[in-house]
Amino acid sequence: MRMRDLGVGFGYLMKGQRWVAGHGRWFGFGLLPGLVTLVLYTAALVGLVLGADDVTAWATPFADDWSSPWLGIFRGTLTALLFAFGLFVAVITFTAVTLLVGQPFYENLSEQVDRSEGGDVPHSGLPLWRELWISARDSLRIVLRVVFYGVLLFACGFIPVVGQTVVPVLGFCVSGFFLAEELTAVALQRRGVELKERLALLRGRRMRTLGFGVPLTLAFLVPFVAVFLMPGAVAGATLMARDLVPDPAAGPDPTADPDPARPGPYTFRKTDQAD
Template structure:
């Protein structure tokens, strides 16, 4: 596929269809349950926190400024949605990382018909658990450090700030999910970033579609396993060629 945003979006959508293939469903179960638990809790906490915040605002805003409340409602609602869904995406991926790596390995084998090095299996998954979680922590620190300036811009600079935040989120989600198939082939975090930068438009298309689906309640439950499958397809069809030249 050519390197453009539409192609990246298509990989993400094809990931949803790939989950339905025979032989893959059982590897989807644990990431799916983790995503449901984390996002279910995130939605509940976000709704409770938003309600408390608005009640505090109503108690402290003078009557003559009551009209401001109607302007702030949509702004705070968007802010809560962005922060909750982005934060809980990172948490869900951290918890499900070992199983996502296994899902990516099985998805690639299904796509290509070839094993990915040594068959990962459950025993290998347990052996590599500390290294996998260490990689996830490094990605999490990278995400947190870079999210701070973009988050500030999102609140301070109208229109441009939220747009930059969305693009940053798209980039981070692509990094997050592409890591699973690329990591199965021994690529380090720096190599992954270099590879994805060489397919920047493709990467942003994949990440933007993932971010948009993540913000849709109920649909977001299947986003994590679908994104892992979609990123694996993107690796097989496109990114592995780029990585070989990086």
């Protein structure tokens, strides 16, 4: 059952990429925010690479008198962990910042996916400034959670064997979970689902969420890939959100677990079924 759920989550990701491949105008529309954010993050990561050695030396003055090769090994390990931590945070915050920068773009893209799939298109009914504020607030809360887990995993990285095997796997799972939360938030916010409820929904479909988020996290580690996958990721997350919180008129989700927890009511506005 768990392996099946992983496959279902990965299927959302693939369906989203196929959706934007079949709607080229929306694919190009969704690239713009990612390109802007990529430039900013590339500059930040280059700065981290150039300054990581100095930061490590500044943080470990007690090791200045250590003999070779222990000084090099110790600080080299810390420098690698510092960069890994920065990359870990960058993978998560990239999505949050891109979604914030491209809020109007991705809202329209997500609505178009809902429209093309049939049924009514949900709308929050909030003005744009209010949606931006909620998105920024929730993104900050997610980033704080990510930083907490990142620091915890960073510390666990010093545990022999476990730090080099189990910890990286846990890091990718944490990244994948919160990456999926950020992406599904675009569609779930329009359905009136608050952050606490979104996290509960995703925890209730943990394996499905990881099946969607972990492969995307791994793909985002490849330069420029995140930019080109973002439109399809938003589309796939919208398809996933449609199953997490389906249109009441559509009936129950046949792939859902028995008696799943559901959030409060949300609103729909009927629109034309235009492509």
